[in-house]
Amino acid sequence: MMSKPAPDRGTPPADASARSVALAVLRSGPVSRAELSRQLGLSTASLTRLTRPMLTSGLLIERRAELISRTGRPSRPLDVDAGHANFLGIKLTGSVAYAVVCDLKGVELARDERPIADPSPAAVVALVNSITESQRIDWPRLAGIGISLGGTVEGRRMVRRAPFLGWRDVALTDALSTEVDLPVSLDNDLRALAQAEHWFGAGRGCRSLLVITVGVGVGAAAVVHDQLLEGRGGLATLVGHWILDPDGPPCRDVDHRGCASAILTSGAIAEQATSGLHRPVSFEQCVGLAVAGDPVAGRVISYAADRLGFLTARLADVFAPERIVITGDGLDYVVAAEDDFRQALQENRSTEADPDDVRIAPGDFFNWARGAASIAIRDYVLTDLPVT
Template identity: 60%
Template sequence: MGTGFERNVAAADASARSVALAVLRSGPVSRADLARRLGLSTASLTRLTRPMISSGLLVERQPEGGNRTGRPSTPLDIDAGQAHFLGIKITWDVIYAVVCDLKGTVISRTRAAVTDTSAEAVVKQTVAIIDDHRRRGPGVTGVGIGIGGTVEGHRWVRRVPALGWTGEFDLADRLSASVGLPVSVDNDVRALTQGKHWFGEGRECSSLAVITVGVGVGCALVIDDQLYEGRRGLAAKVDHWALDPEGPACPRGHRGCAHQLLASGQVSARASEGMGRPVSFEECMRLAADGEPVTSQIVQHAAACLGLLVSRVADMIAPERVLVTGDGIELAMLGEDRMRTALVANRSTLADADDVRLVRSDFYAWAQGAAAIAIRRHMLTELPVT
């Protein structure tokens, strides 16, 4: 169990990390507000912040002005330039990479085509991308990887359908051993959610649900300020939830499941069948926006099903906010009225009326989410605070 001294040091370290994390997510923040949020006395807060100010991790901003009387408050903030993190989003055809500072601000970004989707080739290409960024940019403290598969413990990758990976291997360890840096891996939707929770549209929320529509249908949850992974990394798998008993059957035998109704490839297939010629998802959206009847009906029906899906996820954990995003967000944008009608019709009558937001996010935002996974690890386990 350790000595009393060791336990006291561990407790002080945990308290200091909670202070640093609160400033990261809310700064600039006054000492009074910070003490109130964390339930600390002024003396305790001063004791905890003093070494972080001395090290340069925390900085004092200009005192707040205004018409207040008495001594002005001196807000505390994180020195964002103290560390930099590389976030990488791996898709079946492109690897997107961003360098972020400690506050998640994107400093630079690149992309590279995937030429070979085998695990060995993708690992080799990712190592080359990391090494290239380390040569050209600011020093990298840690790396985060977002990938569209089943990931457990920020390490183990078990299944990545888009890349054809079916085995199990420790992707984090493979990369870390090659580049000599801490590497954290997560499912790409959870990584995106981490970025939205700490640095984006869910920043002030202690509970958050993110639903993505695009090539697939994904979901991730933040509960009591914690990104929820679930057993074996399988939490919030909503892609095969049944939404329409009269809908088309998917290859797994489900009728009217979320993937079959909302995934961009399936929407494209229904549009192609209805139009009697090949129609891409992008063209389907353009035609529907112009009022073409076949594609408009497809989009409106899919939007209603999306509203049902959002209502079920929202009622499950009653989050402060629900974000709907992804590369297929245009479907929700075009059918927003239908989506929200279905949402209200199927959701608890006690729910907030304005807690669902539609958010455009390109793949660099997903890479920023991967960087947020690395920043989270750094703040919670590696950051020297005492």
């Protein structure tokens, strides 16, 4: 079967009204025209005018007709053609670049994984370019690239600090844009992951969302009124050094005790298990021992899950989200000690709060790469969507 050509990036971008329609269909579709008009406050004539060129271009499609219960008239819900464009997402760690190709609805289509032998900015730019050229052979409809990494990203262009890569003040978006003939989107990895959960994952349909991740690090991101919080200098919701237990284990990075990084990360859990069992114990071994009934390992993950519940309660009191998503590559201990987590959340939550909708969503590093693809999808829909 012949591949469709890549979307034409030479046409001018759609206006704000057209982008709002495309976004509403992307996030809610399949959706009836009546519901879409209600959501956006548009007349039937305006909606028809705005959707006609997108139907012609193939960005929007009509699903099978359904009967409207009151009138018996057929309704053909609008949906986004997921194959209209593809997006490459790359999550950079200190040693590996994880890549996925996603369709316009954020569904993963392909994976790639490359070692980062040289973490210098120039070498990483060359590696990203190599991954992009490789994926374009199989996916000629690539319309954008998203890059995410652990660190401080300001203005979606500048990496102010990326400790795993040893970077400071790297203008990564500009560097990549000179090498790659595609729009480039950049963000902190946690915000990118939250973007994926908000539009395509466990937070779909919510206007407010709290995402907390545990693994090599610990972090949080918040969506309020459908807007992903970035904060001044991209520093919103930094929780790694929030004190969860003043008498807890010492932090490796800061002269204090009992912070989130010293209790909740996979490395911290391995250290506590190693100390308690007086022999080297990995994170995975600690969880396995706890599940098998080892009392020392059991206390370690119970303590971590309890303190994660406390942290979640504090954040939930600040943002009052519709939904809370707990995810990350170190989620095994939360699953194993979920009762401890949920009990601590309930005990430390405001007495005024309604019961929280908490979703525990397993993920791996490719899920972070899907987050990177999601920020490319976001920018395509909100900025680069072409007029036809």
